Amino acid sequence: MEVRARELTHSELRLLDRGNWVLFLAHQPPERLVVFVHGFRGGPVASWRQFQLGGQRSNWWRATDLLFVGYASERDTILGVSNRLRQALPDFYPYLPDELVEPSRGPAVRPTHGKYEELVLVGHSLGGVVVRRLLCDAAEEWLGELETDPSTPRPPILDASLALFSPASAGFRPGGSLGMLRALPLWTYINVYLRRSTAYSDLQPSSVFLRETRRRTEAALAGNRSAELKGLRANILWANPDDVVLTERYSSDRPDRSADNTTHRSVCKPDAAYDLPWDFVEGA
Amino acid sequence: MGNGERVIDPASFRTRAFAMFWDGMLRHLPRSRGSLRLRLRSPQLYDLLTLEADRWLELGVEIGYFTAEPSSFLRRHGDTETFFSMAPAAQSPLDFQSEVAHAQETLSVPHFEMLQLLHFAGGEEWSVRLDQVRAFASALERQPLWRPDPEWLEAVQWALGDEQIEEHVNPAFWRLGGLGRYGFGTAHEQVSERVMALGQLRAWIAEVVEQAVVLEVAAEESPLSGGLVWLARLFQMDPEGGEDR
Numbered sequence: 001m002e003v004r005a006r007e008l009t010h011s012e013l014r015l016l017d018r019g020n021w022v023l024f025l026a027h028q029p030p031e032r033l034v035v036f037v038h039g040f041r042g043g044p045v046a047s048w049r050q051f052q053l054g055g056q057r058s059n060w061w062r063a064t065d066l067l068f069v070g071y072a073s074e075r076d077t078i079l080g081v082s083n084r085l086r087q088a089l090p091d092f093y094p095y096l097p098d099e100l101v102e103p104s105r106g107p108a109v110r111p112t113h114g115k116y117e118e119l120v121l122v123g124h125s126l127g128g129v130v131v132r133r134l135l136c137d138a139a140e141e142w143l144g145e146l147e148t149d150p151s152t153p154r155p156p157i158l159d160a161s162l163a164l165f166s167p168a169s170a171g172f173r174p175g176g177s178l179g180m181l182r183a184l185p186l187w188t189y190i191n192v193y194l195r196r197s198t199a200y201s202d203l204q205p206s207s208v209f210l211r212e213t214r215r216r217t218e219a220a221l222a223g224n225r226s227a228e229l230k231g232l233r234a235n236i237l238w239a240n241p242d243d244v245v246l247t248e249r250y251s252s253d254r255p256d257r258s259a260d261n262t263t264h265r266s267v268c269k270p271d272a273a274y275d276l277p278w279d280f281v282e283g284a
Numbered sequence: 285m286g287n288g289e290r291v292i293d294p295a296s297f298r299t300r301a302f303a304m305f306w307d308g309m310l311r312h313l314p315r316s317r318g319s320l321r322l323r324l325r326s327p328q329l330y331d332l333l334t335l336e337a338d339r340w341l342e343l344g345v346e347i348g349y350f351t352a353e354p355s356s357f358l359r360r361h362g363d364t365e366t367f368f369s370m371a372p373a374a375q376s377p378l379d380f381q382s383e384v385a386h387a388q389e390t391l392s393v394p395h396f397e398m399l400q401l402l403h404f405a406g407g408e409e410w411s412v413r414l415d416q417v418r419a420f421a422s423a424l425e426r427q428p429l430w431r432p433d434p435e436w437l438e439a440v441q442w443a444l445g446d447e448q449i450e451e452h453v454n455p456a457f458w459r460l461g462g463l464g465r466y467g468f469g470t471a472h473e474q475v476s477e478r479v480m481a482l483g484q485l486r487a488w489i490a491e492v493v494e495q496a497v498v499l500e501v502a503a504e505e506s507p508l509s510g511g512l513v514w515l516a517r518l519f520q521m522d523p524e525g526g527e528d529r
Contacts, residue, residue, distance in 0.1 A: 011297050022385070044389065102290065187486075193497065
């Protein structure tokens with residue numbers, strides 16, 4: 001185990017013009033960007049508890065910028081969030097704009113910033129479906145462009161590795177409402193329930209949206225460019241027990257794992273006593 | 285990509301980023317009034333949120349998270365300890381980082397509206413808004429499968445928040461702690477009464493929703509219970525049930 005840093009390794013920048021996205025910028029030149037997408041009514045940072053403290057644990061995290069994406073899960077559709085994120089990510093990856101490291105020409109958070117070498121997309125629950133759809137659509141778009149121009153470069157977003165915590169990609173369990181009621185903070189659940197958002201409907205096990213996302217992902221990976229689409233093969237860490245979602249992966253996913261004694265809500269929240277989430281994302 | 289004149293100073297960066305965010309939130313809110321029917325008439329709320337930000341800055345400087353510099357473009361109010369005297373839980377910059385991130389994350393339009401109502405609304409306005417929430421709870425109870433329309437949900441959203449700032453003893457603590465003792469806004473006892481009244485309505489809504497969920501799940505699993513749901517749907521069409529909407 002590496003020696004703990006015991007000092008701040010990242011600084012926070014909230015991006016009001018993006019809605020409610022939050023960047024934790026590494027103080028040392030970063031090698032990668034990790035993007036976090038929360039589940040139902042999650043807070044961009046609060047949903048992930050202490051992920052931003054990963055720099056206390058390893059050099060990998062100290063050389064990582066963290067982007068926490070916020071969205072209104074009670075209003076937005078899954079496709080809407082996925083499309084918005086797909087359009088916005090090129091503003092952050094592979095090059096982060098200078099003004100984010102040095103806002104308003106004020107003091108900078110670190111000396112220089114070049115090109116990221118790596119992108120990791122992380123999703124929890126509903127957020128897992130969002131990032132799956134994002135990569136699936138990006139892959140299909142690229143494969144379509146290749147048919148007319150075989151020299152079309154692969155878009156940077158498909159560099160991504162995919163790490164999912166209890167993704168809802170197979171939908172809620174039958175009777176999952178009760179599980180959600182137990183698993184989510186009470187008032188988070190009440191808001192989800194009262195609003196009955198489109199995203200909520202899209203996560204029923206019979207959902208066309210879920211079925212199509214899976215079919216298209218597996219079809220893309222069955223083609224002859226699958227080696228260049230490895231980001232679509234998700235790494236999954238399930239909560240055990242998980243009362244909320246069906247714990248089924250795609251046939252194209254990597255072998256999955258479970259975190260004992262965690263819940264649907266806690267599986268993605270690392271702290272001093274539960275450091276598996278940091279290792280899981282680092283190993284994705 | 286860098287240049288020779290760049291000053292590297294993460295603490296100063298954080299100070300500037302914090303002030304930009306807080307100032308941006310306060311500037312953004314008035315533009316939301318029309319669509320969200322906010323009634324943020326009192327400038328006191330803005331003043332208090334600015335005081336809270338200043339207190340965060342002071343504590344952050346003490347703990348080494350922020351820098352003491354004139355770059356902050358928040359207004360300076362001086363004696364913030366008068367209003368935010370409780371000792372912060374954070375003992376290190378790392379703890380402080382988590383707390384200040386949480387305090388910023390809980391800032392939202394419905395949260396601002398709740399603060400305005402709890403601390404500064406007159407008695408009549410408070411009663412009207414609380415009655416809206418009571419009518420909402422009552423409609424939910426009568427019609428377990430009711431899907432409130434977005435307009436009504438928006439009107440009562442201030443009472444349905446899921447922020448948990450009460451767990452944190454820090455400059456954000458005032459938001460549910462009452463300010464009457466300092467001569468701000470509504471008298472302290474009255475704020476306490478409002479918090480209690482709101483809490484009772486929230487408990488009622490929570491109970492009704494829990495019952496509705498149990499009913500729905502039972503309907504998925506058993507035809508007999510499904511019949512109950514069908515009956516409940518009939519009640520939804522009851523014209524009397526629509527008046528509260």
